[in-house]
Every structure is written in C-alpha cells, then in structure tokens.
Amino acid sequence: MSLLEVAGLSVRTRDGALLVHDLSFSVDAGERVGLIGESGSGKSVTSLAVTGLLDAGLDARGSVLLDGHQIVGAPDRMLRPLRGPCASIVFQEPLTALDPLMRVGRQIAEPITRHRGLRGRDLTRAVAEALDAVALPGERIARSYPHELSGGQRQRVAIAIALAAHPRLLIADEPTTALDVTVQNEILDLLDHLVAERDMALLFISHDLAVVSRMAQRVTVLEKGVAVESGSVGDVIAAPAHAYTQRLVASARLLDDALDSAPSSSNSPGGGDDA
Amino acid sequence: MSLLELQGASFAYRRGGPVVHDVSLSLGAGESIGLVGESGAGKSTILSLLLGLSAPTSGEVLFDGIPLARRDRTLMRRFRSSVQTVFQDPYSSLDPRQRIDRIVAEPLRSLGIATGDDALERVAEAVASVGLERDALRRFPHEFSGGQRQRIAIARAIVCRPKVLLADEPVSGLDVTTRIQVIDVLRRLRDETGLALLMVSHDFTSVAALCERTVVLKDGRVVEEGATGSILSSPTTDYARSLVAAIPRLP
Amino acid sequence: MSDTAPVQVTEIPDAAAAARRPRRRSRRAVLVIGCVLTASVILLALVSLVWLPFPQSDTSGTRLEGPGAEHWLGTDKLGRDLMTQLMIGARIALVVGLGSVAIAAVLGLTLGLIAAFAWPWLDDTLSAALDVIIAFPVLLLAMLVVAVQGASLWSAILAIGLAQSAVVARLVRILARRVLGEQFVTASRTSGTRWPGVVGGHILPNIAPMLGVNLALQFGIAVLAEASLSYLGLGAPPPNASWGRMLFEAQGTVLTAPVGAIAPGIALVVLVLGVNFIADGLRDVADPTRRHG
Numbered sequence: 001m002s003l004l005e006v007a008g009l010s011v012r013t014r015d016g017a018l019l020v021h022d023l024s025f026s027v028d029a030g031e032r033v034g035l036i037g038e039s040g041s042g043k044s045v046t047s048l049a050v051t052g053l054l055d056a057g058l059d060a061r062g063s064v065l066l067d068g069h070q071i072v073g074a075p076d077r078m079l080r081p082l083r084g085p086c087a088s089i090v091f092q093e094p095l096t097a098l099d100p101l102m103r104v105g106r107q108i109a110e111p112i113t114r115h116r117g118l119r120g121r122d123l124t125r126a127v128a129e130a131l132d133a134v135a136l137p138g139e140r141i142a143r144s145y146p147h148e149l150s151g152g153q154r155q156r157v158a159i160a161i162a163l164a165a166h167p168r169l170l171i172a173d174e175p176t177t178a179l180d181v182t183v184q185n186e187i188l189d190l191l192d193h194l195v196a197e198r199d200m201a202l203l204f205i206s207h208d209l210a211v212v213s214r215m216a217q218r219v220t221v222l223e224k225g226v227a228v229e230s231g232s233v234g235d236v237i238a239a240p241a242h243a244y245t246q247r248l249v250a251s252a253r254l255l256d257d258a259l260d261s262a263p264s265s266s267n268s269p270g271g272g273d274d275a
Numbered sequence: 276m277s278l279l280e281l282q283g284a285s286f287a288y289r290r291g292g293p294v295v296h297d298v299s300l301s302l303g304a305g306e307s308i309g310l311v312g313e314s315g316a317g318k319s320t321i322l323s324l325l326l327g328l329s330a331p332t333s334g335e336v337l338f339d340g341i342p343l344a345r346r347d348r349t350l351m352r353r354f355r356s357s358v359q360t361v362f363q364d365p366y367s368s369l370d371p372r373q374r375i376d377r378i379v380a381e382p383l384r385s386l387g388i389a390t391g392d393d394a395l396e397r398v399a400e401a402v403a404s405v406g407l408e409r410d411a412l413r414r415f416p417h418e419f420s421g422g423q424r425q426r427i428a429i430a431r432a433i434v435c436r437p438k439v440l441l442a443d444e445p446v447s448g449l450d451v452t453t454r455i456q457v458i459d460v461l462r463r464l465r466d467e468t469g470l471a472l473l474m475v476s477h478d479f480t481s482v483a484a485l486c487e488r489t490v491v492l493k494d495g496r497v498v499e500e501g502a503t504g505s506i507l508s509s510p511t512t513d514y515a516r517s518l519v520a521a522i523p524r525l526p
Numbered sequence: 527m528s529d530t531a532p533v534q535v536t537e538i539p540d541a542a543a544a545a546r547r548p549r550r551r552s553r554r555a556v557l558v559i560g561c562v563l564t565a566s567v568i569l570l571a572l573v574s575l576v577w578l579p580f581p582q583s584d585t586s587g588t589r590l591e592g593p594g595a596e597h598w599l600g601t602d603k604l605g606r607d608l609m610t611q612l613m614i615g616a617r618i619a620l621v622v623g624l625g626s627v628a629i630a631a632v633l634g635l636t637l638g639l640i641a642a643f644a645w646p647w648l649d650d651t652l653s654a655a656l657d658v659i660i661a662f663p664v665l666l667l668a669m670l671v672v673a674v675q676g677a678s679l680w681s682a683i684l685a686i687g688l689a690q691s692a693v694v695a696r697l698v699r700i701l702a703r704r705v706l707g708e709q710f711v712t713a714s715r716t717s718g719t720r721w722p723g724v725v726g727g728h729i730l731p732n733i734a735p736m737l738g739v740n741l742a743l744q745f746g747i748a749v750l751a752e753a754s755l756s757y758l759g760l761g762a763p764p765p766n767a768s769w770g771r772m773l774f775e776a777q778g779t780v781l782t783a784p785v786g787a788i789a790p791g792i793a794l795v796v797l798v799l800g801v802n803f804i805a806d807g808l809r810d811v812a813d814p815t816r817r818h819g
Contacts, residue, residue, distance in 0.1 A: 038450035039421070151314070180313035180477055185521035207450060210523035237526060251455040256525045258484035264504035326716050355718035368709040372731045381727075385719040431717065 001068065002026040003169050003201050004050060004087070008062035009072070011045050011054065011225075019045045019058070020225040027169060032195065032202040034216030034233065036209060036248070042225035043205045047173045050203075051087055052079040067168070084115045084165030090158050092174035097158050098146040104157050105142030108164060115165035130160040134190060152183035156190065163194065169201045170194075176211065188214060209252040213237055221245045276340055277301040278471055279325060279358060279439050284334035286320050295320045295495040297334065300473075302439060307465055307472040309482030309503060311518065312492030318475045320495070322443050325473070326360060327351065356386050359432035363444035365424035369416040375402070375427055376412040382435040401434040402427070405460050422453030429460060433470070440464070442474045446481050458484050479522050483507060491515045557807020563800030567616050567793065574613035580606075582614060583765045590783040600785050602775055611767035612789055618768045619797060622683050622752040623745045629687025630694045630744055635737075637691065638698025639725065642706065653699070659692035664751050665758070672760050679762035686751045690744050697740055701733040708732075735809065742805035746798040753794055769794050 004027040011020040020042040027033045037043040048054050050064050052071045064071040067086050071079065091097045099107055105127050112118055112126045131141055134156040146154055155175060162170060172191060176184035188211065195202045204215045212219055213233045220230040221242065228242040240246045281300040287293040295317040302308055312318050323329045324336055327343050336343040338354050345351060359382065362368040369378055379398045383389045389397055399409055405426040416424055425445060432440055445461065446454040462485055464470050476482050482489055482503060489506050491499040491514065499506060499515045510516040579598065580587075587601040594600065599608035641652040659667075668685035675681045705711060705728065714724050755761040756770025764771070769790035776786030 038452065181479075181521040181523075182313060182517055184523070188523075208523060209451070210525050213526050214523060234526060247452055251452045252525055254455055255451065255458075255480045255484055259480060259507055259522065259524070262483040262502075262504035262507055263487050264502050264508065328712065328715065352718060355716065358716075360713070360716045362709045362713060364709055368713050370708075370710040370714075370728050370732070373727075381714060381719060382717040385714075385717050385723060428713070431713070 002065075003029045003031075003067055004203065005065040006046075006050060006063070007065075009046070009049060009064060010061045011042070011049055012059050012061075014057050014059065018225055020049065022062070023220075023222075023225070023227050025220045025227065025230060027201050027203055029168060030199050030201055031218070032204065032216045034212035034219035035203065035205045035222060036207070036212050036219055037205075037222035038207050038248070040224060041222040043207075043222050044173055045225075046222070047089060047171050047203070047205050051083060051089060051171065052076070053089075084111055084167060086167060087169040087171060088162035088165065088167040089171045089173060090155070090162045090175045092177050098154060098161075100146055102145075103142065104144050104146065104149070108142070108157065108160050111161060111164035126164075130164055131157075133163065133194065134160045136160070150183075151179050152186060155179065155183075155187055159187075159190065159194070163198075166198070167200065169203060171203045171205070172215075173205045174207070177206070177208075184211075191215065209237065209249065210256070221248070277303045277337070278339060279473070280337040280340075281321070281324065281331075282335045282337060284321075284324055284331040284336065286317075286324060286329065287332050293332070293495060295324070295331075298492075298495070298497055299334075300325075300490060300497075302471050302473050304438065304471055305465070305469045306488070307474070307486040309479075309486035309489040310473065310475045310492060311477070311479055311482055311489055313477055313518075315494065316492040317495035318477075318492060319443065321492075322360075322441060322475055325441055326358065327354060352386055356382070356388060356435045357437050358439045358441065359435065359437040360441045360443065361425070361428050361432050361445045363447055365421050365428060365448060366416075368428050369424055371416055373415075374412070375414055375416070378416070378427065379412075379431045379434055381431060386435060388435050397434055398430075401430040404433070404464070405430045406456075420453070422449050422457055425449060425453075425457050426460060429457070429464075433464060433468075436468075437470070439471045439473065442472065444476055445474065447476065447478065454481065461485055479507065479519065491518065553807050553809070556803045560800050560803025560805075560807055563796050564804060565800075567797045567800065568620065570613050570793075571616040571620050574617050578610045578613060580610045582610065582767070584610075590779060590786075592783065593785055599789050600783065602772075602786050603779055603783075608772075608786060608789055611772055612769075612793055614767040615769040615772060615790060616793065616797075618679065618762060618766060619749045619752060619794075621679065622686065623748045623797075623801075625680075625683035626687035626690060626748040626751075627741050627745050629684065630690035630748075631737075631741055633687070633691035634694025635698055637695035639702055639729075641695065641699040642702035643721075649699075653696070656692045656696050659689065660696070662689070664689040665754065665760075668751075668755050668760050677760055677763050679766065682752050682755050682761045685755075686748045689751075690748065694737070694740065694744065698733060698737065701736055702729050705729050705732045739805045739808050742801050742808060746801045746805075749794065749797055749801075753790075 006026065007024045009020055009023040010018065012018050023046060025033065035043045035046060049060050050066065050071060052074060054060055060072050062072060066082055069082055108127050108130050109123055112123060112130065118126050127142055136153060136156050141149065141153065149157065176187050179187060192215065202215065204212060206212045216233055218230065219233050219236050220227050221236065221244070223244040229236060229240065229245045236245060237249055240249045279302045281298055283297050283299055284295060285293050285297055286295040298321060300308070310318055310321065324331050327336065327345055330345060338358070341350065343354065376398055379401055380394050383394045383397060398412065402409065402411060407423065407426055419427065442461065446457050449457060458481060461472065465472050472485065474482060474486055486503055489500065489503040490497055491506065493514050499510065499512045506515055507519055510519050584607065585605045587597055587605040587607060589601060589603055589605045591597055591601040597607050597609065599612065601607055637652060641649050644652065664686060667689050668682065671681045671685040711724060711728055714728055719727065752761055752768065753770035753773070756768035757774045761768050761770055772790040773787055780787050
C-alpha cells in the first residue's frame with residue numbers, strides 16, 4: 001500500500017470554481033514524487049488538501065489516504081496525530097512559517113515535546129541534534145529569533161521543525177523559490193541528503209522543472225488543477241506528451257540553452273533567436 | 276560614447292558601512308548588460324543610483340557624459356525621458372486605482388512629451404508593441420496576470436521612446452512560460468529599437484537569454500565582468516564559479 | 527509559441543476572493559440600509575428648512591402633551607412641539623457632523639501628509655503632538671474652546687473637528703507611508719512625476735477609500751459628541767434645538783412623558799447607525815480590485 005494515495009481529489013471554492021479537478025497520484029514509502037505546475041495550477045492547494053489543512057471556504061471531494069487514514073472530511077482531531085509522524089510540510093516562505101516572537105529553539109522543541117514526549121535535558125539535546133541535522137550551529141541559532149537569521153537559515157529551521165517528529169513523508173512546497181541560487185543549491189543538497197538518510201518519502205512541489213528533475217523520480221504535471229501528464233522525470237522532460245507539458249519543457253529548455261549559447265565576445269549579437 | 280555610466284561610485288547609509296563600493300559600469304547605445312548578484316550584493320542600490328533616485332556618496336553617475344545633477348530640471352527631464360525602468364514586482368509596480376491607459380501615459384504626461392490624441396496614439400502603440408490588445412487600455416491592473424502586468428510596465432517604460440531601459444529582476448516573479456514571453460518582448464525591443472538594456476538579476480538564466488555582458492556583484496563590489504558566455508563557461512573567480520555551479524539545469 | 531500574440535485574459539480563481547463573495551453581498555445590503563437611514567434624517571433636516579409643524583419658539587401647546595393629531599410627537603415641559611424640535615435637531619446634527627468632519631479632513635490630511643513626508647525629527651514631533659491631542663478628552667477640549675469662544679454651534683464644531691483631525695492625521699500618515707513604499711510610486715518618480723503629482727495622482731487616490739470609511743465613522747462620532755456637548759450645555763444655546771438638549775430637558779419627565787427622550791434617542795441611533803453602515807459598505811464599493819471578482 002502507498003504511503004500517500006490520492007484518488008479523484010477535487011477542490012472547489014464555495015461558489016463552485018474548481019481549483020483541483022479529479023487528481024490522482026500516489027507516493028510509496030521512500031519514494032520521491034514531484035508535482036510541477038505554474039501559478040494557479042492548484043499545486044499548493046493540493047499540498048494543503050493532502051494534510052487536511054485546507055481553508056474552511058474550500059471544499060474537498062474524493063479520497064486522500066495518508067498511511068491508510070482518510071484525510072478528506074476527517075475532523076481536525078483525527079488529523080492532528082498524523083501531522084508530524086506521518087507527514088510534515090515545508091513551505092515556500094520560511095519567514096511567515098515561523099513565529100516571529102518565539103526563539104527558534106522553542107519552536108523546534110514544541111513538536112519534539114508533542115510527538116516524542118521529551119523534556120528537560122533530553123529535549124535540549126534533541127533540539128541540538130535537530131539543528132545539527134540541518135547543519136546549523138546549534139547554541140547560537142536556538143537562541144535567535146527568526147528575523148535574526150538569513151533566508152537560508154530560516155528554511156533550515158523550518159526543515160528541522162518539519163523533521164522533528166520523524167515524518168515518513170516530507171512535503172516540500174516550493175521550499176527554495178524565495179532563496180538565492182547558491183542557497184537554493186545548499187537547501188536542495190540538504191533535503192536530498194536528509195530524505196536519503198532517513199528513508200523518507202518526498203513530495204516535492206515546484207514550478208521549476210530543473211529543480212524538480214533533480215529532486216524527484218516521478219512527476220505529475222498540473223495545469224489549472226488538472227493532472228495532464230505523469231511519468232518518470234526523464235521521460236516527461238525528454239518526451240513530453242501533453243501540449244502544456246511540451247510548452248513548459250520548451251520554455252525551460254530555451255532558458256537552459258541560453259546558458260550554453262550566450263555570446264562569448266561582447267561584439268556578437270545576443271542569445272538565440274528563437275521562440 | 277556611453278549613455279549611462281557609473282564612475283567609481285560608492286554608496287553608504289548615514290550610519291553603517293558602504294553598501295556599494297567603488298563600482299564602475301558603462302552602458303553604450305544598443306548594449307545589454309546583466310548585473311548578477313545575490314541578496315545583499317547592492318544591486319538595488321546601484322539601480323537607484325543609475326535612476327537618479329539617490330546620489331552616490333562618492334564617485335559619479337554620468338548621463339551622456341554629463342554628471343547627473345538632481346537639481347538641474349532641464350537635465351533631469353532629458354534624463355527621465357531617456358532612462359526608463361521596469362520593476363520586479365508586477366503586482367506592486369502598477370497603481371491599482373488607475374486604468375492601463377493612464378498608467379502607461381504617465382511618463383508622457385509628467386514629462387510634458389505628449390497630450391491628448393497624440394498621447395493616446397503613442398500609448399496604444401506602446402501597448403501593441405508589447406503584445407497586448409487595445410481593449411486592455413480601459414481595464415484595471417488586477418484584471419491581468421503577472422506576465423501581462425509586466426508587459427504593461429514595459430509599455431509604460433518605452434512609451435516615451437527612451438534610449439536606456441533599466442530592468443530590476445523583470446522576470447523573476449513570473450512563471451517559466453510567461454518568462455520566455457517577456458524576455459522575448461525585451462529582446463525584440465533591444466534588437467528593433469536599439470534600446471540599451473541593463474538588467475539586474477539574481478539569476479543567470481534570464482541574463483544569459485538577454486545580455487551580452489555580465490557584471491557579477493558581491494557585497495557591493497564588482498567581482499567579475501565580461502562577456503556573458505565567457506563567464507558562464509569559464510568563470511575566473513571562486514564566487515562566480517559557485518554562482519554558475521548553483522544554476523539548476525535540466526537533465 | 528509566438529511572443530507577440532496577445533494573451534487571453536484568464537483570471538486565476540482566487541480562493542480567498544471567492545470565499546469573500548457571499549459576505550460582499552451582505553455588505554451591499556448594509557450599504558443600502560445605511561443610505562436609507564441617513565437619508566431619512568437628511569430629509570427631515572431639508573424639510574425643516576422650508577416647513578415646520580410649529581414655529582421654533584412657539585410655546586402655545588399644552589405642557590407634556592402626549593403624541594396626537596396636532597402635536598405628532600407631543601410637547602415638552604414648556605409646551606413646545608417635539609416634532610419641530612426633532613426636525614431642527616436633525617439639521618443641527620448634520621451641520622455639526624459635516625462641519626467637524628470637514629475640519630478633520632482638511633487639517634488631518636495636511637498634517638498627516640506632512641508627517642509622512644517629513645524628516646524623522648519633524649515626524650516624531652508631529653506624531654507626539656497628535657498623540658497628546660488624541661489622549662485629550664474631547665469634552666475637555668470643547669470646554670476650552672467654549673471658554674475662549676463662548677458656547678455656540680461653531681464652538682462645538684471647532685472643538686469636535688480639532689479633536690478628530692488628530693485621529694485622521696495619524697491614519698493619513700500610516701496610509702500614506704504604506705503607499706509610499708509601493709513600487710508604483712518609485713515608477714511614477716522615474717517617469718518624471720514630481721512629488722505634488724505623485725501625491726495627487728497616486729497617494730490620495732489610494733488612501734481615499736480607507737480615509738472615506740474613517741471619515742464616515744468620524745461623522746457618527748461627531749454627532750454623538752455634539753449630543754453630549756449639548757446635553758452638558760456646551761453646545762448651541764437655545765432657541766436652537768439639539769437632540770442632546772432635548773434629551774437633557776426630557777430627563778426629569780422620562781417616566782411621565784417618555785416620548786420626549788425616546789424620540790431624540792431614536793433619531794441619534796438612526797443617524798449614527800446609518801453613517802456607520804455606510805462606512806462599512808463603502809469599503810468594498812470604493813475598491814476597484816474588489817468590484818466583480
């Protein structure tokens with residue numbers, strides 16, 4: 001059985017606009033799956049729907065089985081024990097995901113206490129280990145407030161919080177979009193390493209084909225809430241079947257090619273004349 | 276001769292160290308330069324110096340070879356009509372309470388370039404040249420997607436037929452399919468009208484698609500500059516090398 | 527893919543906007559109710575200009591008469607017609623509301639914009655001064671103005687307007703600062719627009735909706751403040767009728783002739799509720815980004 005099994009998921013707003021339509025995909029234990037889509041594709045709504053975090057104004061239908069538990073329509077008290085040990089999310093903007101008025105150490109300690117019941121010295125040690133796992137110098141960071149950290153450090157803290165309860169599925173929703181390229185690279189390396197080390201499953205959500213292709217084995221492409229194509233990353237990028245995927249891949253390819261064909265002497269004309 | 280130039284420009288806030296240190300840049304007619312750096316590299320400060328929105332604490336900004344004097348109204352009017360800009364955030368750069376025709380016409384109005392039917396015609400022309408329908412003119416910004424808004428911002432920038440376009444991360448907030456379209460609009464303007472282009476970006480990809488030369492910035496200093504292709508294929512400094520290596524590539 | 531092809535305008539469904547929609551419909555209803563309530567008071571005031579049931583100072587009626595065919599709402603303890611007083615009171619309430627809000631708007635906008643643009647030291651000084659005025663009770667301020675100018679309608683308007691201008695100034699400063707941080711202001715400056723043009727073209731239109739809502743609320747507060755001042759004898763002196771003084775004069779006979787207190791009370795509630803509803807409803811209607819999703 002899959003760790004996450006989404007079948008016929010539809011999400012609509014109160015006045016009937018469809019944000020996600022009849023979406024099905026699955027993530028097996030230890031597997032890495034990507035969701036690719038541009039703005040308005042419903043990818044973030046999907047990430048919220050699979051953890052039961054949808055806005056009250058949104059209505060989900062269909063089935064989302066997380067480790068065998070039905071998420072759609074389940075009351076919050078049933079979902080709470082699943083969030084953490086079963087699945088955790090890392091969001092795009094670490095600054096809004098963290099509490100600005102609480103020291104980082106306490107924010108990491110909270111889920112550790114809740115899910116692993118640690119207190120006192122054990123808790124302090126667990127927080128230090130959690131920070132160590134995301135390659136942050138423990139002592140100083142634990143005493144800092146979120147605004148005292150850089151964007152990359154904040155995202156590492158968010159990852160540490162997400163990992164505190166040892167989830168079996170990590171959902172990363174555009175985790176590097178707000179970051180500088182070199183920092184993005186480091187965070188992707190970190191996620192890569194952590195997912196492998198802890199044998200977690202990963203649901204990686206992004207608009208960036210190159211980033212998804214680096215993180216996932218299989219992908220599902222979303223266009224306006226509809227899954228238009230799924231398959232192995234290599235196949236989808238090498239031979240996209242659906243018109244939208246073709247457009248997406250062609251655009252990404254154009255930009256990627258520009259990196260190789262940029263003029264080497266200042267006198268030659270600018271990049272490839274294409275499109 | 277260069278149209279817009281920074282000569283050994285530094286900028287420091289009243290308290291605290293310099294955020295831009297001894298930067299020299301020169302942009303000639305029809306040239307395109309990419310200013311690449313990560314957050315805190317001083318990109319926006321350099322842009323605000325080049326736009327005459329702040330004055331360098333030392334060094335100089337030259338426009339057509341003349342030092343920019345912010346109090347010289349005649350010079351500034353000529354400067355404003357020659358140097359225009361496109362901002363990063365297409366959601367914040369258009370006044371939500373104005374219709375598109377009014378937004379695009381603002382430079383014409385403010386610089387006293389054209390009024391009435393003449394202005395209307397130039398606005399329609401600018402809007403058409405960025406690939407938007409004429410019926411866009413009577414709408415409000417919120418009726419458009421991010422890519423369309425960025426086209427509107429470009430239309431506003433080119434409506435007074437400037438010689439230089441300074442673009443601050445013009446495609447960073449856009450989806451990849453839209454990004455290609457906006458890059459194409461900019462490239463066409465550069466090729467067809469000889470517009471000189473200076474693009475600030477944290478990301479090499481869009482610079483590679485648009486700019487012949489690249490200047491790499493770190494902590495307010497120029498660490499490397501040269502032809503974009505050369506920097507991408509054989510960066511000489513460690514920093515540029517790490518930037519290039521970090522670009523996510525397609526398999 | 528062609529770069530010049532005009533792109534179709536497809537609005538991405540915004541979940542939050544959609545969730546807001548049913549509320550907007552009720553907001554519109556609130557606006558309509560507010561307009562009806564306010565209009566009824568305005569109508570009363572307008573009619574009072576051309577026609578009154580009885581002359582203003584006519585004391586010919588029987589004292590403390592109940593409502594009837596001759597005196598619709600009855601008479602007060604001096605034998606004056608209550609309907610007549612209520613209609614004149616409506617006029618006074620509206621004049622005070624408009625007058626003090628006008629003072630608050632002009633003074634508040636000026637001070638608020640100055641503070642928003644000023645050097646930090648001037649901004650700090652102004653803000654501190656505004657805080658002092660806001661902390662100062664309106665009634666105390668009114669007593670000071672009355673002490674200098676004597677009790678009159680204009681003293682009341684001036685006192686209320688001054689007190690409210692500080693609140694408006696603080697709001698304008700915050701709103702203007704927020705707009706100043708938007709990229710379209712920078713874009714406007716690089717388009718060659720000078721500061722006065724930026725203020726008139728971008729800042730004022732963008733703060734207008736919030737300011738309008740606040741001024742409508744201030745109107746209601748001003749009407750209540752005038753009633754309190756008149757109740758305390760600091761408002762317009764007799765023979766000008768005011769709802770506040772009607773309440774004061776009726777307080778000894780509330781049990782025997784309740785209409786004398788109920789009528790001005792209801793009138794106050796109708797007007798204040800009306801403008802507050804308008805303020806609430808205005809929020810959406812004035813914003814083009816919220817017009818038809």
